[in-house]
Amino acid sequence: MVNVKTKENRISRLREKMLHIPDICIQRAYWWTKSYMETEGEPEVIRRAKALAKILENLPIYIDDDELIVGRSTGKERGGMLFPEIQWEYILKEIELFSSRDWDRCGSISDEEKKMVEDTLPYWKGKCTWDRFNASMPPEIRRIHGGVFFLGTSSMSGVHYGHETIDYSRLLKKGLSGIKKEAQEKLESLDLTKPEDFKKYQFLQAVIITLDAAAAFAKRYADLASHLAAQAINMHRKKELDAIASICRRVPLNPAGSFHEALQSIWFTHIVIRNEGWGPGLGFGRLDQYLYPFYQKDLSDGIITRDTARELASLFLIKVNDLAFISSTVNIETLAGFPTMVSITLGGVTPGGKDAVNELSYLLLEADEQVALNVEEITIRVNSSNSDAFLMKALEVLKKLRGKFKFVSDNTIISLLLNEGRPVEHARDYVLVGCFTPAVPSYSLDVTGGMVNAPMILELALNNGVSRITGEQVGPATGDPGKFKSYDDVWNAFKRQVEFFVPRMVTARNIDTQLYAEFALCPFMSAFFKPCISNGKDLIAGGTAPNIRECFGFSGVPNVGDSLAAVKKVVFDDKLIDMAGLVKALDDNFKEKDRLLQALSKAPKFGNDIDYIDTIVNDIIALFEAELGKYKGLFGSKPAVAISTGTGHLLMGTQVGATPEGRKAGEPFAEGGISPHQGRNTSGPTATLRSVSKLDHLKIRGGSVLNMKFNPDVFADEKKKVKFLSMLRTYCESGGYHVQFNIISGETLRDAQKHPENYKDLLVRVATYSAYFVELSPRMQEDIIARTEFQEV
Amino acid sequence: MAITEKNKHNTDNEKGLVFHIIHGSFVDGYGIRTTVFLKGCPLRCAWCCNPEGQASYPELKYTIKDCNNCGRCIDVCPKNAIKVNPLLEKVQIDRKLCDNCGACIGVCYTGSLQYFGTYYTVDELFDIIKKDEQYYRSSGGGVTIGGGEPTFQPDFTYAFMKKCQENYIHVAVDTCGYATTEEQFRILAEANLLLYDLKSLDPNAHTKNTGVSNEIILSNLKMLNGMGKSIIIRIPVIPRLTVTNENMEIIAAFLSRLKSLERVDLLAYHTYGTIKYEQLGRKYKLSTQANIQELTEKTKRIFERYGLNVQLGG
Numbered sequence A: 001m002v003n004v005k006t007k008e009n010r011i012s013r014l015r016e017k018m019l020h021i022p023d024i025c026i027q028r029a030y031w032w033t034k035s036y037m038e039t040e041g042e043p044e045v046i047r048r049a050k051a052l053a054k055i056l057e058n059l060p061i062y063i064d065d066d067e068l069i070v071g072r073s074t075g076k077e078r079g080g081m082l083f084p085e086i087q088w089e090y091i092l093k094e095i096e097l098f099s100s101r102d103w104d105r106c107g108s109i110s111d112e113e114k115k116m117v118e119d120t121l122p123y124w125k126g127k128c129t130w131d132r133f134n135a136s137m138p139p140e141i142r143r144i145h146g147g148v149f150f151l152g153t154s155s156m157s158g159v160h161y162g163h164e165t166i167d168y169s170r171l172l173k174k175g176l177s178g179i180k181k182e183a184q185e186k187l188e189s190l191d192l193t194k195p196e197d198f199k200k201y202q203f204l205q206a207v208i209i210t211l212d213a214a215a216a217f218a219k220r221y222a223d224l225a226s227h228l229a230a231q232a233i234n235m236h237r238k239k240e241l242d243a244i245a246s247i248c249r250r251v252p253l254n255p256a257g258s259f260h261e262a263l264q265s266i267w268f269t270h271i272v273i274r275n276e277g278w279g280p281g282l283g284f285g286r287l288d289q290y291l292y293p294f295y296q297k298d299l300s301d302g303i304i305t306r307d308t309a310r311e312l313a314s315l316f317l318i319k320v321n322d323l324a325f326i327s328s329t330v331n332i333e334t335l336a337g338f339p340t341m342v343s344i345t346l347g348g349v350t351p352g353g354k355d356a357v358n359e360l361s362y363l364l365l366e367a368d369e370q371v372a373l374n375v376e377e378i379t380i381r382v383n384s385s386n387s388d389a390f391l392m393k394a395l396e397v398l399k400k401l402r403g404k405f406k407f408v409s410d411n412t413i414i415s416l417l418l419n420e421g422r423p424v425e426h427a428r429d430y431v432l433v434g435c436f437t438p439a440v441p442s443y444s445l446d447v448t449g450g451m452v453n454a455p456m457i458l459e460l461a462l463n464n465g466v467s468r469i470t471g472e473q474v475g476p477a478t479g480d481p482g483k484f485k486s487y488d489d490v491w492n493a494f495k496r497q498v499e500f501f502v503p504r505m506v507t508a509r510n511i512d513t514q515l516y517a518e519f520a521l522c523p524f525m526s527a528f529f530k531p532c533i534s535n536g537k538d539l540i541a542g543g544t545a546p547n548i549r550e551c552f553g554f555s556g557v558p559n560v561g562d563s564l565a566a567v568k569k570v571v572f573d574d575k576l577i578d579m580a581g582l583v584k585a586l587d588d589n590f591k592e593k594d595r596l597l598q599a600l601s602k603a604p605k606f607g608n609d610i611d612y613i614d615t616i617v618n619d620i621i622a623l624f625e626a627e628l629g630k631y632k633g634l635f636g637s638k639p640a641v642a643i644s645t646g647t648g649h650l651l652m653g654t655q656v657g658a659t660p661e662g663r664k665a666g667e668p669f670a671e672g673g674i675s676p677h678q679g680r681n682t683s684g685p686t687a688t689l690r691s692v693s694k695l696d697h698l699k700i701r702g703g704s705v706l707n708m709k710f711n712p713d714v715f716a717d718e719k720k721k722v723k724f725l726s727m728l729r730t731y732c733e734s735g736g737y738h739v740q741f742n743i744i745s746g747e748t749l750r751d752a753q754k755h756p757e758n759y760k761d762l763l764v765r766v767a768t769y770s771a772y773f774v775e776l777s778p779r780m781q782e783d784i785i786a787r788t789e790f791q792e793v
Numbered sequence B: 001m002a003i004t005e006k007n008k009h010n011t012d013n014e015k016g017l018v019f020h021i022i023h024g025s026f027v028d029g030y031g032i033r034t035t036v037f038l039k040g041c042p043l044r045c046a047w048c049c050n051p052e053g054q055a056s057y058p059e060l061k062y063t064i065k066d067c068n069n070c071g072r073c074i075d076v077c078p079k080n081a082i083k084v085n086p087l088l089e090k091v092q093i094d095r096k097l098c099d100n101c102g103a104c105i106g107v108c109y110t111g112s113l114q115y116f117g118t119y120y121t122v123d124e125l126f127d128i129i130k131k132d133e134q135y136y137r138s139s140g141g142g143v144t145i146g147g148g149e150p151t152f153q154p155d156f157t158y159a160f161m162k163k164c165q166e167n168y169i170h171v172a173v174d175t176c177g178y179a180t181t182e183e184q185f186r187i188l189a190e191a192n193l194l195l196y197d198l199k200s201l202d203p204n205a206h207t208k209n210t211g212v213s214n215e216i217i218l219s220n221l222k223m224l225n226g227m228g229k230s231i232i233i234r235i236p237v238i239p240r241l242t243v244t245n246e247n248m249e250i251i252a253a254f255l256s257r258l259k260s261l262e263r264v265d266l267l268a269y270h271t272y273g274t275i276k277y278e279q280l281g282r283k284y285k286l287s288t289q290a291n292i293q294e295l296t297e298k299t300k301r302i303f304e305r306y307g308l309n310v311q312l313g314g
Ligand code: SF4
Pocket: B060, B076, B077, B078, B079, B080, B081, B082, B093, B097, B098, B099, B100, B101, B102, B103, B104, B105
């Protein structure tokens, strides 16, 4: 039977393959370790470079029958990469559990693979950064780990930072060879009698080793493609394979000459970066900007059409899904769902301040409409110079994908970066890295600082430093809360707890950063950061200083705000109860305190545009920022506040007893980060947007996350879509930072029927009439579910 | 009747009684709007989906599913209006005895008992809607005063509307058109946009289904049309009661003669208000088996034949 391969089914076949559960790939762990066994005693940066080269020589390679863009990040189709140099022990302990654990399950590994791991990984005992971290951690700082300061370090996450974007345009313009030339020139200019130059010498040598290794890796693919072409029976595929072979021979070694070459070049380079030191959030930045010249040229030369370009873009977006974030069972509780997060940023302005939207921005949206997998994370920069047509296009795709894109405000982020002291051209060229952090390609390094259980800090303030769940003295004794006489007393106790924990978090963070700077160097990636080559210094060792941020992700900030507002209102304004009574009620988890619980629940809640509470949330952010501002990270970096929680709001909730906002012990905290607590924002969408946009986002330098849920009805017709757009623009132009939407599906409404408590704020509307979905009868709910699904067809 | 009802409860004439505020509505006029629902209405439409907007005083709202049968409300009710329903293990309220005094609300910790209706001064309400001003500006939106019937609290509504307009905020008034006094009419005359509800052209049917004649409503409409006001007509499509195969063309012909008509919105019959009837201890009596979608679409086709700009939904 002849296998007819049309474009459409080429894409759908490859897409389909990314939908099965990931497989663990042990290749990186194995070869990395093998290399380390062979390079004992050599300079660390050279060892890293050689280890990378070893992997690239040995990684099994494969070209799928449907592929036009080739190269696999691991030895598997959708593989999970392992980083034993960061953490090895969990891998050995859990390798068999990966296929059977409750969530984030992977395929099982073969006995042979298991043996390879068992034979090599123990090498890392006492050597991986996590072991070293534990060995150097002062006991009193270790105590805050996993409690107030959750997932405090990258070592604990078992991966590299991943929060940076290389200068892809430089790669495309110069090729690896051009960059190697720069490194060589720099190397030759060194004066090796100077001790500091000697370090640079080692770094630049390592850079050159890795650049050569990357070129050789591409050549392996070129040879494989030629080999397959020689065997191919289907003439059409033979031609394709010949083309692939010649592209792989040219890039990434040389400057890219076409759109196709540019995509292949950035993809190969990205695979190498992943293997060198990957962390979730590592992305491509402004794809619509640096690929545009190639697209334009090929189009005018008649080499591609808009359709073939879109096909290539779709194939590329599918490709980036070939990696899954595998982590220990402990870690996936806070980051469940294999969050690989390859960030791609579209829209906004050029470094010169002009509208940056081009034909490729549209084309990439269309490509993702077709691909719609979970790894490619598209962020849309909203700038007043961006056309309505572009943003409407984004909303159209958004509706089809039920809310996949993120939107960020150019106004806010550019101001934020300028405020950090970055040059205006850099500020305008920002991208998102990780989930929500603004960064400048080629200049920024963001060190992920871990998550802070902010409500636990409040609990300690309201319990004299003792955890209500464990009964342990975790924080300092800040006084008997029953004796607090004013809101200021409460605030000051909270402030003193924060003052206690922040320096400890910074210390923990610095220990980790120092270890990474010694043992987790990334010379290959560094080659694509302008300052690294000129400074002769690895990115991870501070090559781009002072453009380094250490982000501390504060979870449950809306809960701390709601709680403080409830104390202020119920205890000190309305005097319904005194502090001793409140503390007792918290101790008792509100048992037989329905009345108090109701009064606390009725106090103003964040997300309803009520200044009473919103200013408190702002005070909390200002406090965190001021406290972190007292300290400096390694390389003079400035620690920054981020407001985020991953999926950790569930786990962190279990660690904290009853809180004064009217939340019982163990219940989750607010999702997202700055999203109002589930179901508490009941005043309509603009009220929520205003609560968030009135916060001082310039103080949240690490970024924040706002999730909003909408019924697809808001997109029912063109007029409503226009209204949605102006709502989005107003939020972005009035101080908002980030927002993403759930355009709710029938599926979710089904869930709402099962768990109505989580969906109190879901509105369904007809004309002037509005009703909350959960208040409707089951029959009516059925009616609405049917309607929604109908709209989705 | 309306006046006495109002005076009986609304002792503070400075304040307006509001039963709901929505920030960020995509319906109820142009652009993004904040919709304020005022309590009290002279009509009693059989199909009303906002029954809590009818009476002009705060009413007891009882959400039975939230009641934990603690019985605290029973002890405080001066009218002995609350009893336990042993079958449901919930309390039940005798609405004939209840005078909406609110004593029980204060002791109900589950939130099962609440009020429909909160009083605001003009300034308080203005401060609330003003927060959305940036959203009005970018979208060409504004405030929509609906209800209930906004002209039923004429002094308050007028003062609130003026305050918005003095601050350059666009005001749409969603009205049933039943304005009988000078004070009421000037609200309609000075609004920036009217969402004018039209139930029936037939006086008898109108009286039967809404409790009042349509004479004043139609004459007001003609007058406002003559003044060149921006008007969107809203027609609830209720089978047999408002729109029928027989009267479609008559309505269309009537509307096509209104010069200042911008659009006609057809609001299809629905039963989303049922829960609110329950919360008020009332029953929603209207039910229909008719195919509403078909009827609405047919109405749209006929109206369009008369050159009208028709939109489904509001
Ligand atoms: S509102 Fe009605 S039920 Fe409640 S206490 Fe007053 S009279 Fe009794």
